[in-house]
Amino acid sequence: MSAPAAVEFWFEFASTYSYPASQRIEALAAERGVPVVWRAFLLGPIFHEQGWNDSPFNLYPVKGRYMWRDLERICAGLDLPFRRPSQFPRGSLVAARIVSRFAGEPWVPSFVRAVYRANFAEDRDIAHRDVVTDCLLEGGAPAAAVLADAESPEGKQALRDATAEAARRGVFGAPSFLVGGELFWGNDRLEAALAWDATAA
Amino acid sequence: MSAPAAVEFWFEFASTYSYPASQRIEALAAERGVPVVWRAFLLGPIFHEQGWNDSPFNLYPVKGRYMWRDLERICAGLDLPFRRPSQFPRGSLVAARIVSRFAGEPWVPSFVRAVYRANFAEDRDIAHRDVVTDCLLEGGAPAAAVLADAESPEGKQALRDATAEAARRGVFGAPSFLVGGELFWGNDRLEAALAWDATAA
Numbered sequence: 001m002s003a004p005a006a007v008e009f010w011f012e013f014a015s016t017y018s019y020p021a022s023q024r025i026e027a028l029a030a031e032r033g034v035p036v037v038w039r040a041f042l043l044g045p046i047f048h049e050q051g052w053n054d055s056p057f058n059l060y061p062v063k064g065r066y067m068w069r070d071l072e073r074i075c076a077g078l079d080l081p082f083r084r085p086s087q088f089p090r091g092s093l094v095a096a097r098i099v100s101r102f103a104g105e106p107w108v109p110s111f112v113r114a115v116y117r118a119n120f121a122e123d124r125d126i127a128h129r130d131v132v133t134d135c136l137l138e139g140g141a142p143a144a145a146v147l148a149d150a151e152s153p154e155g156k157q158a159l160r161d162a163t164a165e166a167a168r169r170g171v172f173g174a175p176s177f178l179v180g181g182e183l184f185w186g187n188d189r190l191e192a193a194l195a196w197d198a199t200a201a
Numbered sequence: 202m203s204a205p206a207a208v209e210f211w212f213e214f215a216s217t218y219s220y221p222a223s224q225r226i227e228a229l230a231a232e233r234g235v236p237v238v239w240r241a242f243l244l245g246p247i248f249h250e251q252g253w254n255d256s257p258f259n260l261y262p263v264k265g266r267y268m269w270r271d272l273e274r275i276c277a278g279l280d281l282p283f284r285r286p287s288q289f290p291r292g293s294l295v296a297a298r299i300v301s302r303f304a305g306e307p308w309v310p311s312f313v314r315a316v317y318r319a320n321f322a323e324d325r326d327i328a329h330r331d332v333v334t335d336c337l338l339e340g341g342a343p344a345a346a347v348l349a350d351a352e353s354p355e356g357k358q359a360l361r362d363a364t365a366e367a368a369r370r371g372v373f374g375a376p377s378f379l380v381g382g383e384l385f386w387g388n389d390r391l392e393a394a395l396a397w398d399a400t401a402a
Binding site: 050060062063065069070073077170173184185188 | 251261263264266267270271274278371373374384385386387389390393
């Protein structure tokens with residue numbers, strides 16, 4: 001059995017189950033020697049295609065109630081801090097543009113983890129530039145320059161392109177993991193993605 | 202940590218992910234010394250409440266395509282035979298009435314497993330009485346008498362009551378597992394349900 005050459009981690013900063021995935025993926029991937037490719041995208045346009053103008057967890061409250069309880073249990077099991085955000089979903093546009101524009105930078109994993117913690121453990125509004133700035137600084141990124149670049153026409157286009165690519169490759173929810181053309185959806189599929197033997201497919 | 206006093210297994214015979222759960226649950230529960238309570242219900246009325254008149258896997262084809270591939274991978278990983286049914290979802294009414302009416306009978310687990318295999322490994326139409334009869338006989342049930350009773354007014358009412366109870370207790374999909382009031386949804390949550398420590402909740 002051979003490990004995947006890389007795993008693409010497709011995430012949306014507003015996505016609840018992407019929070020535990022974002023905190024777990026680096027250590028698990030490193031154990032298996034699998035590089036992680038960090039791919040932010042927006043679920044909004046993808047949900048819109050399915051006729052949803054809000055998170056399905058808001059549109060279907062019975063499912064939403066379950067999800068919050070399930071997430072709480074998952075975080076407890078992983079010893080991850082969790083506080084249900086007072087607003088859901090939160091605006092992920094700025095943070096997602098940053099990842100789309102700077103995906104290869106060494107501070108990106110730390111930034112991603114910090115944004116998820118801000119949203120789901122600290123109940124901070126990740127749509128605000130001061131929160132995003134704190135998350136950038138945590139990983140040592142040049143925050144002001146990064147923010148300016150992410151908000152440029154090129155930054156905006158990078159995220160639009162990433163979201164279109166996600167849809168084209170069959171991504172319909174977050175977190176998703178792509179190993180070559182093989183799609184895995186959900187925090188609970190992370191291990192399967194990392195164990196996927198592309199040569200045997 | 203104390204094991205659950207029992208786990209209620211809520212399933213819909215048309216539900217794809219209930220297939221691997223139905224084949225796994227007995228051995229896993231027995232290992233942990235947890236009795237299984239077999240609860241069939243219908244997803245149709247519950248989906249209808251959410252505004253769906255078909256399986257969400259048909260209504261949202263991108264998600265449906267993923268589900269079939271994911272199910273195929275899961276069955277391969279468990280060494281379970283799998284053949285994508287030529288019709289989906291299949292009519293589960295008769296088989297579900299039987300379980301609702303005869304839940305405590307010793308042949309029920311064998312019957313449930315056989316119906317799922319007929320649907321998802323053998324591509325047989327579980328809505329047909331001859332298929333259901335074969336599945337009953339596999340576990341040694343008195344097939345003709347069971348079928349007649351399940352189709353009686355009492356048999357029909359038993360399934361209506363079970364479906365109403367599922368909805369009342371927050372079940373919105375299948376398979377679902379209830380440990381007391383604690384709900385777990387999905388084949389991939391079976392282990393968490395069996396490990397749930399009700400005394401620590």
